[in-house]
Amino acid sequence: MSQNDEHDPTKERLLDQAEALFAQKGYDAVSVREITTAARCNLAAVNYHFGSKENLYVEVFRARWAPRAMRVQESFRDSLAAQDEASPTTVARALAEAFLIGPLSDEERYRHHQLIVRELGQPTEAFKLVADEVMRPFFRQLADMLRPTLPKGLDKEGLMLNILSMFAIVLHFNFARAAVTRMTGREYDEAFKARLVEHITEFSLNGLGGHQQEVPR
Amino acid sequence: MSQNDEHDPTKERLLDQAEALFAQKGYDAVSVREITTAARCNLAAVNYHFGSKENLYVEVFRARWAPRAMRVQESFRDSLAAQDEASPTTVARALAEAFLIGPLSDEERYRHHQLIVRELGQPTEAFKLVADEVMRPFFRQLADMLRPTLPKGLDKEGLMLNILSMFAIVLHFNFARAAVTRMTGREYDEAFKARLVEHITEFSLNGLGGHQQEVPR
DNA sequence: GTCTATAGCAGGATAGAC
DNA sequence: GTCTATCCTGCTATAGAC
Numbered sequence: 001m002s003q004n005d006e007h008d009p010t011k012e013r014l015l016d017q018a019e020a021l022f023a024q025k026g027y028d029a030v031s032v033r034e035i036t037t038a039a040r041c042n043l044a045a046v047n048y049h050f051g052s053k054e055n056l057y058v059e060v061f062r063a064r065w066a067p068r069a070m071r072v073q074e075s076f077r078d079s080l081a082a083q084d085e086a087s088p089t090t091v092a093r094a095l096a097e098a099f100l101i102g103p104l105s106d107e108e109r110y111r112h113h114q115l116i117v118r119e120l121g122q123p124t125e126a127f128k129l130v131a132d133e134v135m136r137p138f139f140r141q142l143a144d145m146l147r148p149t150l151p152k153g154l155d156k157e158g159l160m161l162n163i164l165s166m167f168a169i170v171l172h173f174n175f176a177r178a179a180v181t182r183m184t185g186r187e188y189d190e191a192f193k194a195r196l197v198e199h200i201t202e203f204s205l206n207g208l209g210g211h212q213q214e215v216p217r
Numbered sequence: 218m219s220q221n222d223e224h225d226p227t228k229e230r231l232l233d234q235a236e237a238l239f240a241q242k243g244y245d246a247v248s249v250r251e252i253t254t255a256a257r258c259n260l261a262a263v264n265y266h267f268g269s270k271e272n273l274y275v276e277v278f279r280a281r282w283a284p285r286a287m288r289v290q291e292s293f294r295d296s297l298a299a300q301d302e303a304s305p306t307t308v309a310r311a312l313a314e315a316f317l318i319g320p321l322s323d324e325e326r327y328r329h330h331q332l333i334v335r336e337l338g339q340p341t342e343a344f345k346l347v348a349d350e351v352m353r354p355f356f357r358q359l360a361d362m363l364r365p366t367l368p369k370g371l372d373k374e375g376l377m378l379n380i381l382s383m384f385a386i387v388l389h390f391n392f393a394r395a396a397v398t399r400m401t402g403r404e405y406d407e408a409f410k411a412r413l414v415e416h417i418t419e420f421s422l423n424g425l426g427g428h429q430q431e432v433p434r
Numbered sequence: 435g436t437c438t439a440t441a442g443c444a445g446g447a448t449a450g451a452c
Numbered sequence: 453g454t455c456t457a458t459c460c461t462g463c464t465a466t467a468g469a470c
Binding site: 258260261262 | 454456
């Protein structure tokens with residue numbers, strides 16, 4: 001915590017296991033004992049390295065969650081850069097791809113979205129970091145990309161609402177897997193994820209309206 | 218629990234306070250002591266009336282959450298019935314109105330969405346009830362309404378994905394108030410909720426595409 | 435930096451008086 | 453049906469040996 005922040009193996013293991021458990025069960029349902037056991041270290045290690053359980057939670061966001069969010073954003077920008085222009089179509093598709101397929105493993109994606117959705121509904125100390133250093137800059141980029149291509153009548157707030165809605169869908173299909181599987185009967189295999197990317201792209205562009213035409217790639 | 222299920226005042230107060238607290242903090246962060254104190258009754262009352270804390274949680278969904286979901290669905294059907302036909306436009310608008318304005322007080326809406334989103338992300342015993350008795354029948358109704366009006370090329374699964382996406386947006390704007398307020402700078406007053414209904418209707422119909430034209434009422 | 439041991443308190447649940 | 457008293461387990465955090 002004090003000087004050599006990275007590469008203390010115990011600290012790293014604690015962050016890994018804490019993230020997995022906080023994501024899976026939520027902050028209150030996880031005990032420090034559970035974390036230290038999973039990290040194969042001593043009970044006192046959390047307090048030694050992070051000061052408190054709460055601090056460890058915030059540190060999970062700083063040291064694990066936020067960097068991973070950056071990887072997703074980079075993946076998004078990369079697949080956009082491969083396109084000729086940033087049309088709403090390419091932006092919507094790149095967004096869906098980055099968040100549903102993207103650079104993360106299934107396990108990482110699961111953790112990532114469980115953690116953020118919990119923060120969205122019930123913000124804690126970690127939310128400042130999430131909002132100010134991750135969401136706001138990314139939404140600003142998206143707004144800058146989309147603004148020139150969308151109708152003039154759309155004000156700044158309307159643009160933000162559009163972005164939030166696209167996000168809502170992407171988050172939901174990652175977060176509510178259990179419910180989606182239950183309602184569609186489909187597991188989250190590669191085929192279904194590809195199907196979801198198609199759907200999200202299409203819905204983000206045309207809503208219920210435009211299911212006739214193909215979405216250009 | 219055994220015979221006269223309703224109208225035991227203590228039991229009712231327990232359900233009310235338990236719901237409020239579970240919604241606000243999540244199951245694990247709430248203690249039985251906290252609930253019984255808020256309900257102005259004895260610590261032992263939870264175990265007497267519900268057998269256990271976990272059972273009380275499930276009972277909150279059965280006796281409070283599900284009936285309220287039914288009220289929202291009725292409100293949706295009522296505002297649709299006032300329309301000439303169930304076009305995608307009227308369906309989308311009625312959905313947004315039912316969930317964002319609808320028959321619920323702000324407090325009820327808050328509880329309702331906190332509880333369901335928690336279940337969506339991390340299903341418990343209560344999820345069976347939510348999925349089988351509330352979500353699935355409602356989605357089926359929506360599908361029946363929308364099917365005749367949408368393009369023929371849309372298969373059953375595509376229709377379900379569209380419905381899930383509309384839901385994702387509606388849930389998100391109720392659940393992630395804190396984040397939405399942070400990103401837009403707007404409080405959830407009547408004006409903003411009306412704005413959100415417009416946005417959701419428009420986005421559900423046309424996505425990013427159709428912001429030029431007005432949405433007919 | 436990692437360990438053991440333990441303080442100190444809060445949790446769910448129950449027994450039994452009323 | 454409601455209460456008090458209490459059991460027992462588990463929790464976070466810390467002190468101090470190594």
